[in-house]
Amino acid sequence: MVTLDGASTLAHPWEPWSLLYQLGAALVALWWAWLALDRAWLRPRRLERALRAQGLRGTPYRSPAGDVPLNARLNREARARTMPLGCHDVVPRAMPMFHQAIKENGKMSITWFGSVPRVTITKPELVREVLSNKFGHFEKLSFGRLQRLLHNGVSGHEGKKWAKHRRIINPAFHLEKLKRMMPAFAACCTELVDKWEGLARGDEPYELDVWPEMQSLTGDVISRAAFGSNYLEGKMIFQLQGELILHVGVAMNRIYIPGYMYLPTKSNRRMKQIAAEIEGMLKRIIAKRERALKAGEASSDDLLGILLQSNVEHSKGNGNGNGSSSTTSLTIDDVVGECKLFYFAGMETTSVLLTWTIVVLSMHPEWQDRAREEVLQVFGSRAPDYDGLNRLRIVTMVLYEVLRLYTPLTALQRKTYKPMELGGVRFPAGVVLVLPLLCIHHDRDVWGPDADEFRPERFAEGIAKASRGGREALAFFPFGGGPRTCIGQNFALLEAKMGLSVILQRFSFDLSPSYTHAPFPVGLLQPEHGAQVRLTRLRH
Template sequence: MFQYEGRGRNRASLSLSLTNMELGFSSLRWPTLLPPVLLCVALVSYLYTTLWLKPERLRQKLRSQGVKGPNPSFLFGNIPDMRRIKQELAKSDQELEAGTTDTFSSNYLASIFPYLLHWSRVYGSIYLYSTGSIQILNVTDPDMVKELANWKSLDLGRPSYLQKELGALFGRGILTTNGDLWVHQRKVIAPEFFMGKVKGMVNLMMDAANAMLTSWENEVAREGGSAEMMVDEFLRNFSADVISTASFGSSFAEGKEIFNKIRQLQMALARENMLIGVPGSRYLPTKRNREIWNLDTGIHKLILDIAKRYERDSSGIKDLLRSIVEGAKTGPLSSCTPEDFIVDNCKNIYFAGHETTSTTAAWCLILLAQHPKWQSSVRAEVLDVCHGNPVHAEMLPKLKMVTMVIQETLRLYPPAVFVTREALDEINLGGINVPKGTNMRIPIPLVHRDPSFWGPNPDRFDPGRFANGIAGACKPSHMYIPFGLGARTCAGQNLAMVELKVVLSLLLSKFEFALSPNYVHCPAFRMTVEPGQGVPLILKKL
């Protein structure tokens, strides 16, 4: 059914457009062409309308309703302001953080997104800014966030720029699509992550975690009972093994090339790009774009090879990949070929299903290593619940403190930085008439560290704040959004929480761990917020 043809979507479409232009011009004689001056005027007029006039009309509609924000420049919007603020404020904030006794109790937004902190102080909880031609309504107002969470209509969806700027990684998968196609994708994928099915994956999670911890035990034994190890890559491989086996019927070893290429693609897309938001920039044959196109082509082929083999498999085992393959044959696929339906959704699951979970596990270990009292308390709970037995599904609800640690880690270091939505039609939100095409963005780390929602010391690691659940920790509770909000809440959150509980429980029952003196605390934004220079831990066998 599926036939692969080597591709680089952006490259191919650009080549086709240029070819058509050449054919068109070659069939005309110069006397019949518009004079060059008129061509230049037409081009300038088009660019002015697209890059300035249309966005400015949108901005004016919001300004007339009292929405403020920094004034944008032509073509680049507020990107120059972002660079300037980052240079000016990040240095002073980092110097201030360097004088604190606990670098973990500082808000990393000051170094990664200082302009968001600055503009929030200047313009309040709702303001407008631009990245190129993309207009963004930044929202931290709790009433508007609640309306976004409760919105049911399909006229509010995922931003169209995600398919353009991040199309190589997400394509038209569940993370980027809207309308009937998204509804179909959700029906196909979400049931595979219901808690009943996730509980049935605990044994394979145990197998993957035990294989990882056995290698750690061997290294510790070789080093005489204590060893320093960089654990983040191990965690990434563990999580990749789980999502591969649970969802695609293959081990990490088989899917290793896919995960490696997706990681390379993630790093390439996260690399600073001067032209982000500028229309057409993704078609330019820059070194970054060429790397992205090549990786996209390779990943497409690898995933399709697995899908072809799976379609020939007559075992009848029902898992996520089979559901995706079957879903490609039905549903509203007029804007998405069956081949792309399979590849794009697999890429979404490969990325979201392992990168975010492994990053959260790494932050959990860093925070527990930094706070040995909490580490000891959580270990005592694990030993009391498990009594030295393998973790099984019935034990998970009893691991209250483990859950609190995960929740607090997700509060301080949520892997996703923004909840993003686009008004696909004009809508009224929080008393504001939001024009069609406006992007709304909730900065999750900013919301998760706001003292008006979390009380005093919101930057401090304190799992005890979740002792009475999310409602007891956050007022109002809908401002805790590590997995997003509303109808588009992460479909895989059950898998992520169970996976984190399993790996933390096993690790705590076998090791004591502390941060290495070589650890450097520098959170970095690479599509997710991850430890910028890795996670070196000193492990000691219990």
């Protein structure tokens, strides 16, 4: 039908569907708006009320940014200040946000990372309970794509995948395997001090920044002892990972915006490029080793060989009869993920431990002399061996005390995925529990009034009796705790003992006038402006 003005009165057949589409789009938009409102305001406020109703105090929730701007400001202010030489009260500078929160609101206090509430847990018995995760109430906090860029190894897995990787990797860190790595440890350390002696002029002190030197040393150890390659083959991986750590550290402190990591920003493109380069290098190393192992041209004594061999044996023992099983063995991508983790954790953790140990022993020459005397008594001028390293009581005490005062990984985080009770507080699902290890290691209620002082003798009777209250109040967590305790802690401690022993055999050291004491976490707790010391060759 047509009207006088020529307009048709017939409805287009698609108009009802168009209305339905518009209605559907409106409903979807309303749903997303509701989700955004719930995530940004309603849910955080519900969680805050639930926590405050039980007596917890902390910073109020004001915006989706949470305490991120406050944390950034406090970090800037902390980095603007250096610390007096000989002062080990590092928490105010290294963790200013948590230091202020605990000081103002108590040891179990609330802060906000964006719209997510974080509650600090500082009582050692509660920390042990969280790390033990007996009832499965907690999950390891994942930073998703950011974490996978840095590493994708056993420490980032959960459930059955974590159990499988841990089971396959465990043999690589058994006692006999570690003993076989001692010659590689010794060779790397000897090459380092030989280089230092070549730089020194007679008996005159020689100034050196030991921070990059320790990174080179531990990178060399990882390359030889873990992957059978020399430092030159792994050097680019270390450099790239160092750059990647800086990018990831910045990104982790930003407000979380869904999908942000997929935007083609300059930093995101660079992180993706670095991760691809590292993965490519590691795949080439792995492929080369697999070919050598199949041809019988390489041993499986190093970590990579052990990992690949354990993988093969595990597949044969648990497979379906044809020698392989995708459910019980590791894929090449899995092996690459574990290699990235070994490079990251194995190099960075031990390098910061050795660096801070040299800095602290420069501040406390009496303990440097005691440690050197012990090393010379046990080894003389010969290369340290496994049995001798295990007899180093004073050196072990020194390393433990440095780990306490300058804990490499300053905090761990766990998330409640269902309601649970801890320390008399019932936590709803979705709350992040922060375990500020550095704060715990400096807690005067736990370690006594001298908690900020360098006193290795507190470990004279072992870890169990070092803190107040003995074994029941065990409060030493440099390698985490519970079933997820760092799998490579014995590797790291042996490497640190070897490195320190060889250095003490050949050099004495004191701080350079150019050194500034400025611990700050960039991934791990690092010397922000380097670790300049003066080395003096010893004449025996």
